[in-house]
Amino acid sequence: MKLNERGLLVVLSGPSGVGKGTVRKALFEMEGHDLVYSISMTTRPPREGEIDGDDYYFVSKEEFERRIKADAFLEWAQFVGHYYGTPKDKVDEQLKQGKEVVLEIEVQGALQVREKMSDAVFVFIAPPNKETLYRRLLRRGTESNETIQKRMDKAEREFPLAHKYDYIVVNDEVRNAADRILAIVRAEHARTERSIHKYNEIMEVDES
Numbered sequence: 001m002k003l004n005e006r007g008l009l010v011v012l013s014g015p016s017g018v019g020k021g022t023v024r025k026a027l028f029e030m031e032g033h034d035l036v037y038s039i040s041m042t043t044r045p046p047r048e049g050e051i052d053g054d055d056y057y058f059v060s061k062e063e064f065e066r067r068i069k070a071d072a073f074l075e076w077a078q079f080v081g082h083y084y085g086t087p088k089d090k091v092d093e094q095l096k097q098g099k100e101v102v103l104e105i106e107v108q109g110a111l112q113v114r115e116k117m118s119d120a121v122f123v124f125i126a127p128p129n130k131e132t133l134y135r136r137l138l139r140r141g142t143e144s145n146e147t148i149q150k151r152m153d154k155a156e157r158e159f160p161l162a163h164k165y166d167y168i169v170v171n172d173e174v175r176n177a178a179d180r181i182l183a184i185v186r187a188e189h190a191r192t193e194r195s196i197h198k199y200n201e202i203m204e205v206d207e208s
C-alpha cells in the first residue's frame with residue numbers, strides 16, 4: 001500500500017562549513033532509502049576534483065541570470081560573490097514521480113523554499129559549536145582568509161535562523177548526523193497529514 005503519491009522534499013541547510021555536503025554524501029551511502037539528490041547550479045568555479053553535472057552544473061553569470069529571468073529556479077541566492085540555485089523542473093518532475101528529493105542549500109535559499117513549499121521538511125545542520133565551524137572552514141583549505149572570514153560572518157547571521165526549521169541536527173559525527181536525518185525522513189513519511197487522504201481512499205473512510 002503506497003500512501004504518499006507525491007514525493008517528499010527534504011531541505012538540508014545550515015551555515016557554510018558545517019559539513020552539509022559530507023553529511024549528505026554519508027546519507028546517500030546508507031542503505032534502505034530511496035533519496036535522490038538535486039544537483040544545484042552555480043557560477044562558482046569548480047574546486048579541484050569537482051565534476052560538472054555531478055557536484056554542480058557550473059555555468060557563467062550570464063547563463064545564470066538568463067535562467068533567473070526565465071523563472072527556472074525553485075530558489076536561488078548569492079553567496080559570497082557567486083550565484084547558487086536549484087533548477088525547478090527536475091525537482092518537480094522527481095516529486096511527481098513520488099521520489100524523495102534532497103536539496104543541500106544555504107539558509108536564504110531554504111527560507112525561499114519554505115515560502116513556496118510548506119509540505120517540505122527543513123533540517124538545519126548545526127556545528128557542535130562555533131569554534132568547530134571555524135576550524136572546519138580553515139581546514140578545508142580551498143578558500144582565501146578573506147573568504148573564510150566572510151563565510152564565518154555569514155554563519156553568525158545564520159545561527160539565529162535555526163528556529164525557522166522543523167529539525168536541528170548537530171553534526172558532531174558525520175555518521176550520527178546522517179542517521180538522524182534518515183530517521184527524520186522516515187518519521188515524516190509516517191506523518192498523518194501526509195497520508196490521511198490516500199489512506200481514507202484506500203480504506204473507504206468517508207472524509208466528510
Ligand code: 5GP
Binds near residue numbers: 016017075086104108
Ligand atoms: P560551496 O561553494 O561551498 O559549494 O557552497 C556554498 C554554499 O552554497 C553552501 O552553503 C551550499 O550548501 C550552498 N548551496 C549549494 N547549492 C545551492 C543552491 O542551489 N541554492 C542555494 N541557495 N545554496 C546552495
